[in-house]
Amino acid sequence: MRKILIPTDFSENAFNAITFAIDLFKYEISEFYITNAYQDDIYADEALIEESDLQSVTETVSNNSKYQLNRILERIETISPNPKHSYHSVSANNLLIDEMDKIVDEKNIDIIVMGTRGKTNDKKITFGSHTLQVIKYVQCPVLAIPENYKYAQPKHILFPTNYLIPYKRRELKLLCEMASPFRAIIDTLYISISDKLSLRQKDNQTFIKEALHKNIINFKIIKSKQIINTIYQYIKENNIDMLVMVNTRHSFLEDILYQSTIDEFSLNIDIPFLALQNIKRY
Incomplete structure (x- = not known):
């Protein structure tokens, strides 16, 4: 069984990587782990967060992460109901690299698939900072999918x-x-x-x-x-x-x-x- 980890920041670039992976492995029995690590989102406006508000902000970000992941699973089921594929969502109050390292180790992941750029979508660089960090530091093969790349069979x-x-x-x-x-x-x-x-x-x-x-x-x-x-x-x-x-x-x-x-x-x-x-x- 193929085990595939796909991080998402809920951008269209990230979803494009998901659909690419689904098509690429359509002939294989596969488990997909779609994960959102949201710790950075909690502290995105740290200067505006009072210590007393931290728990409330964390709960809001966590609930949104789980909601968005559920929407992704529903969207996948609509576009690609492949009986060979099963899906798991992982919402984690963690840093992306740390969470991916953890999942790769615990689930014995074969490959990570992710977009080359996320929400920031800086066109001046080939890879976004998260993609580059994953390629450099996570001990697992990484397949990076360019922005707006339409799936084509690798010939x-x-x-x-x-x-x-x-x-x-x-x-x-x-x-x-x-x-x-x-x-x-x-x-x-x-x-x-x-x-x-x-x-x-x-x-x-x-x-x-x-x-x-x-x-x-x-x-x-x-x-x-x-x-x-x-x-x-x-x-x-x-x-x-x-x-x-x-x-x-x-x-x-x-x-x-x-x-x-x-x-x-x-x-x-x-x-x-x-x-x-x-x-x-x-």
């Missing part, structure tokens, strides 16, 4: 990698089982000034091939020093409809995510983006 997937890390079988199995129902082609892309692979890289490449055995895989090499620009150009020139990268030390994604400011992440992703965390989980 051509790009997986840039330097083959320097030993990949986790569970996460590659997730990618394999996501892609195989749609007969997707997966292009693994090595971007380097050299077109030769070390023995270690060849071993890791073989592991990928074995783990993604249900899919057609193309192993590509492009000579370049410009990783971000090369990925972006490859996406545009090859009609890629999903980008997959690994978030770990010594990976392409680490170089992108851990720059000094979010604004430096100039990839401008307008397709679904899956960040594998390379975490050993069972």
Whole structure:
């Protein structure tokens, strides 16, 4: 059974991520955990809250969270009554990252699906701050869905990698089982000034091939020093409809995510983006 966690701030971007996940996993028996962590909402106007009012404000925010989650479940049932899917709502007086860590651990979540931007919807950045924090710090694969992205079956997937890390079988199995129902082609892309692979890289490449055995895989090499620009150009020139990268030390994604400011992440992703965390989980 597939276990999927979807955070929501009740924006349309967040609901779009929900509907994308429902369509993506429509062939699988799946449990969806739709969660709203509302602690930040309680203290949003902290300067205006008297200590005596805190309990009342907390109760109001909590009740609204539960009400909005129920509305989402009703909306889902209307648009997608899939008998293979079951839904759970989680309303929590907690910080988003802490609550998601808790649910991922307790429910053994396979994947988090969320919108790239929420209520603030700052178009100057690729990811909203919450999405970026989840990708960086929550130990679970994250699938980020761009604003207003209309669901399309993932037919051509790009997986840039330097083959320097030993990949986790569970996460590659997730990618394999996501892609195989749609007969997707997966292009693994090595971007380097050299077109030769070390023995270690060849071993890791073989592991990928074995783990993604249900899919057609193309192993590509492009000579370049410009990783971000090369990925972006490859996406545009090859009609890629999903980008997959690994978030770990010594990976392409680490170089992108851990720059000094979010604004430096100039990839401008307008397709679904899956960040594998390379975490050993069972």
